[in-house]
Amino acid sequence: MDLHGKVALITGGTMGLGAAIGIELARRGADISLAARNIGGPAEETRSAIAALGRRCLLLTADFCQADDCAHAVEQTSAELGRLDVLVHNAGGPSPGKIDEISPDQWRQTIDLHVNANFYLVRAALPHLRKAREGAIVTVSSTAGVLGVPGAIAYATAKGAIPQFTRSLARDLADDNIRVNCVAPGVIRTRFHDDMTAQRRELNLKHRIPLHREGTPEQVADVVALLVTNDYMTGETVVIDGGLTSRIA
Secondary structure, three states: OOOOOOEEEEEOOOOHHHHHHHHHHHHOOOEEEEEEOOOOHHHHHHHHHHHOOOOOEEEEEOOOOOHHHHHHHHHHHHHHHOOOOEEEEOOOOOOOEOOOOOOHHHHHHHHHHHHHHHHHHHHHHHHHHHHHOOEEEEEEOOHHHHHOOOOEHHHHHHHHHHHHHHHHHHHHHHHHOEEEEEEEEOOEOOHHHOOOOHHHHHHHHHHHOOOOOOEOHHHHHHHHHHHHHOOOOOOOEEEEOOOHHHOOO
16 A cells, blocks of 8 residues: 555554654655544654654544544544545553452453454444545554463453454455554553563563564554555564564573
8 A cells, every 4th residue: 555645543643652653654655643542742742753754644632442532533534634544543551450450440441442442443434444445454462462461461351352353354344455454562662661660671681582672663663554555464463572472481
């Protein structure tokens, strides 16, 4: 898919992975709609970076746990930027706790944000993607969804559901020429891992990650751009984790 003249909606797009994805897709020619629960200084910095590339950038607020907010983000993107060709649901957040430590509300909110929001957004976006006669959807899982992770059962469960949603959706939408793929990052240098202890970081770098370094948002954005632009990829989950999930000893 040639992104020149296309429009991409990216949730959680104002900082970290979302910002890097927005900037990379803009670099490749797309106009960008960035939707997040809170819009602040980092959002304006990201918009400025996209504008410097000569692309339009729309900032939207939305609570992705709410179906109406998801639909509004899609409709506002299409109304103000003229179309919708690419959807990337990147919004998410940590949800620590073992099964006897988290509340039912925390469980439901985690599933809503990471799983149900994909359903809400895709349902709203489908008429626009079909109208474009080609489209790309990228979901965001995690190595936690591949391997599981201790002390974060809600998060790992939600992220584990996303690749299956991706595979099933890819089969459903193939006849519409809409491709659906997933990226599963490992330990990436963003605010998401700000609360990681020095001891845990040392364990990751020395013993768990074969490449002995954290990834960057830009490296994840490169993979997302590949999934968006390569029109012979669908139903795939691409892990980018420095070898973390492949380690057997």
